[in-house]
Amino acid sequence: xxxxxxxxxxxxxxxxxxxxxxxxxxxxxxxxxxxxxxxxxxxxxxxxxxxxxxxxxxxxxxxxxxxxxxxxxxxxxxxxxxxxxxxxxxxxxxxxxxxxxxxxxxxxxxxxxxxxxxxxxxxxxxxxxxxxxxxxxxxxxxxxxxxxxxxxxxxxxxxxxxxxxxxxxxxxxxxxxxxxxxxxxxxxxxxxxxxxxxxxxxxxxxxxxxxxxxxxxxxxxxxxxxxxxxxxxxxxxxxxxxxxxxxxxxxxxxxxxxxxxxxxxxxxxxxxxxxxxxxxxxxxxxxxxxxxxxxxxxxxxxxxxxxxxxxxxxxxxxxxxxxxxxxxxxxxxxxxxxxxxxxxxxxxxxxxxxxxxxxxxxxxxxxxxxxxxxxxxxxxxxxxxxxxxxxxxxxxxxxxxxxxxxxxxxxxxxxxxxxxxxxxxxxxxxxxxxxxxxxxxxxxxxxxxxxxxxxxxxxxxxxxxxxxxxxxxxxxxxxxxxxxxxxxxxxxxxxxxxxxxxxxxxxxxxxxxxxxxxxxxxxxxxxxxxxxxxxxxxxxxxxxxxxxxxxxxxxxxxxxxxxxxxxxxxxxxxxxxxxxxxxxxxxxxxxxxxxxxxxxxxxxxxxxxxxxxxxxxxxxxxxxxxxxxxxxxxxxxxxxxxxxxxxxxxxxxxxxxxxxxxxxxxxxxxxxxxxxxxxxxxxxxx
Numbered sequence: 001x002x003x004x005x006x007x008x009x010x011x012x013x014x015x016x017x018x019x020x021x022x023x024x025x026x027x028x029x030x031x032x033x034x035x036x037x038x039x040x041x042x043x044x045x046x047x048x049x050x051x052x053x054x055x056x057x058x059x060x061x062x063x064x065x066x067x068x069x070x071x072x073x074x075x076x077x078x079x080x081x082x083x084x085x086x087x088x089x090x091x092x093x094x095x096x097x098x099x100x101x102x103x104x105x106x107x108x109x110x111x112x113x114x115x116x117x118x119x120x121x122x123x124x125x126x127x128x129x130x131x132x133x134x135x136x137x138x139x140x141x142x143x144x145x146x147x148x149x150x151x152x153x154x155x156x157x158x159x160x161x162x163x164x165x166x167x168x169x170x171x172x173x174x175x176x177x178x179x180x181x182x183x184x185x186x187x188x189x190x191x192x193x194x195x196x197x198x199x200x201x202x203x204x205x206x207x208x209x210x211x212x213x214x215x216x217x218x219x220x221x222x223x224x225x226x227x228x229x230x231x232x233x234x235x236x237x238x239x240x241x242x243x244x245x246x247x248x249x250x251x252x253x254x255x256x257x258x259x260x261x262x263x264x265x266x267x268x269x270x271x272x273x274x275x276x277x278x279x280x281x282x283x284x285x286x287x288x289x290x291x292x293x294x295x296x297x298x299x300x301x302x303x304x305x306x307x308x309x310x311x312x313x314x315x316x317x318x319x320x321x322x323x324x325x326x327x328x329x330x331x332x333x334x335x336x337x338x339x340x341x342x343x344x345x346x347x348x349x350x351x352x353x354x355x356x357x358x359x360x361x362x363x364x365x366x367x368x369x370x371x372x373x374x375x376x377x378x379x380x381x382x383x384x385x386x387x388x389x390x391x392x393x394x395x396x397x398x399x400x401x402x403x404x405x406x407x408x409x410x411x412x413x414x415x416x417x418x419x420x421x422x423x424x425x426x427x428x429x430x431x432x433x434x435x436x437x438x439x440x441x442x443x444x445x446x447x448x449x450x451x452x453x454x455x456x457x458x459x460x461x462x463x464x465x466x467x468x469x470x471x472x473x474x475x476x477x478x479x480x481x482x483x484x485x486x487x488x489x490x491x492x493x494x495x496x497x498x499x500x501x502x503x504x505x506x507x508x509x510x511x512x513x514x515x516x517x518x519x520x521x522x523x524x525x526x527x528x529x530x531x532x533x534x535x536x537x538x539x540x541x542x543x544x545x546x547x548x549x550x551x552x553x554x555x556x557x558x559x560x561x562x563x564x565x566x567x568x569x570x571x572x573x574x575x576x577x578x579x580x581x582x583x584x585x586x587x588x589x590x591x592x593x594x595x596x597x598x599x600x601x602x603x604x605x606x607x608x609x610x611x612x613x614x615x616x617x618x619x620x621x622x623x624x625x626x627x628x629x630x631x632x633x634x635x636x637x638x639x640x641x642x643x644x645x646x647x648x649x650x651x652x653x654x655x656x657x658x659x660x661x662x663x664x665x666x667x668x669x670x671x672x673x674x675x676x677x678x679x680x681x682x683x684x685x686x
Contacts, residue, residue, distance in 0.1 A: 019050040023049075023050050023052050026054070028054055029054070029056065030056040030058055031056075033058075033059075033060050034061045034063075037253075038062055038073075039069075040069070044069060044072065067084075087125060090119070092124075093119050094107065094119060096129050096130070097115060100129070100137070100233070101133040111141065114141070114145065114148055118144075118147070118148050127254060128168065130233045131167055131171045131232075132170070133233065134171060134231060135147065135174045165254070165258060172258065172259070178210075182225055182229075183229060184262055184263045184268045184269070185203070185204065185209065185269070186235070186256075186259060187259045187268065187269045187287075188285060189251075190287075190289050192250070194238045194250050195238075195249045195250065195251075200222075200249070201223060202219075202403060203334060203336075204225070205356075205379065205380075206379055207305070207334065209222075210225070217437065219437065219464075226246070230249070235249045236251070244564065267284060269306075270286050271286075272287065272289060273289045273290075279299065283301060284303055284304060284305045285304070286306065286307050287310065288307075288308070288309045289311060291313075291314055292312060292321055293314070300328075301328050301329060302331070304329055304332055306333065307332060307334065307336070309336065309338065309340055312339075313340075314341070316337070316341060324346060324348065327351060329352060330352065330354070332352045333355060333356045334355075335349065335355060336357070336359040337363060338382075339362035340363055341363070342364065342365060343364045343366075344365065345365055350372065350374045350375060351374070353375070355375050356377055356379045357380045358375065360382065361385055365383070365387065366388060368388050370394045371394075372395060373395070375398065376398060378398050378401055379435075380401075380403040381401060381405070383405060383406040384408065386406075386408070389422075391426055391427060396430075399435065401436060402462075404438065404439050405438065405440055406424040407422060407467065408421070408422050409421050409422075418499045418543075420521060420543070421467065421469060421493075422469070423441030423442055423443045423468075424442065425442075425446060426442045428456065430456050431457070431459035436460050439465070441467035441469045442457075443469050444469065444471045444479070444497075445475075452478055454471075454475045454482060457479070457482040458482035458483075458485040458486070460486065463488060463489055464489065466489060468494050469495045469497075471496050472501060476502075476507070479505070480505055480507040480509075484510055488512075489514065490515060490516050491517040492519070493517075493519040493521075494519070494520050494522070499544050502523045503523065505520075505528045506526065506529065509530065511531075511533055512534075513533075513535075516538050518531070518537060519539075519543075520541070522545070524542070524545040527547055527556050531557070532559065539563075540560075540566050541569070544570045545568075547573065548574070549573065549597075552577065552578075553571060553572060554578065558579070559583065561585070563584065564587060565588065566584075567590075567593065568595065569591065570593070570594045570595070571595070573596070573597045574597060575597050575598060575599045575600065576602065577592070577598065578601075578602045578604070579607035581607055582606055582607070584611075585609065587608045589611075590611060590613070590614050591615045592614075592615070592617070593616075594619070595619050596621070598619045598621060599622060600622070600624070602626065602628060603626055603628030603629060604628060605628065608632065611632050611634070612637070614632075614635060614637070616641075617642055618641065618642040618643075620642070620643070620644055622643060623646045623650075624658065625651070625661050629661050630661045633664065636667060637667045638669070639668075640668075640670055642672050
């Protein structure tokens with residue numbers, strides 16, 4: 001799947017088809033592929049048949065903890081191509097330790113002896129060095145001495161693996177009390193599972209793990225907890241958003257082994273992975289992996305507080321999951337049935353009066369019953385990627401609700417599809433949910449009981465993220481009035497009811513000064529005059545705006561100091577775009593898509609100096625590459641889709657007149673589409 005993402009092709013559903021396509025793609029190509037952390041010989045055999053030996057000098061690098069797998073994968077009898085990783089030398093260990101602890105390549109003289117003494121106990125193991133660095137970074141010299149003594153007593157005489165585990169346990173022991181329970185709760189996720197940042201924050205909040213701190217929301221405090229764990233090297237970044245924010249985290253396998261053991265000792269989490277797994281007497285948190293067959297149905301679940309499922313495809317019914325249907329989960333606070341086969345929500349769920357977190361994301365549920373009003377302690381209701389399109393009026397009773405997610409994106413989305421997201425109908429009294437922080441996406445084109453839904457939004461003053469679909473022109477003034485009251489807003493997405501319906505936002509005052517993300521999908525008669533005042537903006541997407549030749553959006557956006565990402569999709573009908581010198585100083589990613597009148601793009605010297613990715617798609621009238629693109633020295637990726645033949649001819653590596661302009665760019669992609677789907681992608685050998 002990672003390879004298909006890299007070559008920007010849709011992922012086949014069948015494994016055999018995936019293998020065949022990969023083999024075909026790599027045929028007669030010279031390639032280097034890294035296969036990381038292989039656990040079984042069968043897994044290696046499954047992978048290697050997709051990798052052709054085409055005598056092109058290709059290389060495959062495999063990492064594993066199992067020497068037998070390395071021997072099996074080796075193709076040379078002498079096994080000269082097997083490299084057994086050695087521990088770091090003293091010099092390498094000290095360099096790594098200093099970078100992590102002091103953010104320098106050297107050690108302050110007053111800490112040198114202590115550092116060397118502590119590093120002796122790490123025995124050149126990078127994970128142990130990074131972990132102990134996270135403990136020491138914020139401590140004074142006296143505390144270092146105490147840690148050195150405890151290390152000496154604890155680790156003397158142990159082998160390397162035990163030494164590392166004990167050092168990692170020390171990292172855990174050093175956590176403040178409020179972080180320990182949060183860290184151990186991560187054991188509820190399966191091995192190698194990438195953990196969504198906001199998902200984890202909502203779970204922690206629902207469990208009551210987050211301390212109240214003046215002037216900050218619980219979610220902001222929880223985000224600080226995550227940053228603390230990250231700085232201590234106890235969790236790792238798995239994926240970031242386009243604007244650099246962390247979207248996914250992961251836990252190193254050895255660390256997960258430790259927290260799983262600790263969780264078991266302290267009765268934090270029980271995992272239904274195997275049939276004969278030993279469970280504690282008083283079960284409080286249960287994580288079910290892959291199948292319901294491992295659940296010990298005869299056990300009492302009366303004390304259960306959390307129930308989560310991962311990868312369970314079994315049918316959810318009374319016979320397969322009686323604990324969910326027999327009314328025995330009265331103390332449950334967290335229920336996550338994400339991606340299960342559920343089609344209707346069992347009535348028993350609405351008797352869980354203590355429930356704070358309910359996720360039905362990715363299920364086949366179509367209707368949310370009126371009984372939802374019983375769950376008056378609910379803080380998160382996640383119906384993303386379900387078939388629910390309307391909420392009952394009883395939703396108004398959920399006065400503690402902080403996160404309401406009811407939307408799905410188009411399953412086949414190209415740069416010409418409208419709209420990008422499907423929302424839901426809300427009752428007129430949505431303004432009663434005063435605790436809401438995230439509301440995505442509401443349909444704005446209906447009135448209930450004579451009340452304007454858009455006008456109700458102004459009461460939700462705690463909102464951080466707001467998504468609106470099906471906006472009509474006549475509701476623009478009411479929406480501006482509401483947004484002006486949302487001083488905490490960080491993300492705003494607005495989509496009109498039709499592609500040519502005008503989004504009228506000229507009346508907005510004051511504008512939400514902390515706004516970071518702005519997405520407008522619909523016709524703009526004029527570029528909103530308040531946008532250049534939003535100095536916190538990092539992301540701006542304009543789609544189907546069709547701004548006129550005399551209303552160039554670049555002139556209004558170029559001086560925003562924190563802007564890192566801009567997408568213009570059918571947003572401008574002029575013939576020329578000019579990026580002026582000194583403009584867009586922090587922009588990293590830029591999309592110019594389906595600008596049908598665009599003929600020329602000009603980049604003045606000193607414009608967009610930090611640009612790393614540029615995509616130009618379906619701009620058929622462009623016959624030349626942007627002038628000045630050769631000055632973008634740190635541009636890493638250029639993508640051109642559905643462009644004119646004349647422009648592509650000018651990029652031919654052999655005789656193209658413009659090839660010299662892009663020769664410095666490491667990755668150049670050329671693509672075209674057919675019936676809305678990718679037909680071909682290939683990379684120029686730049």
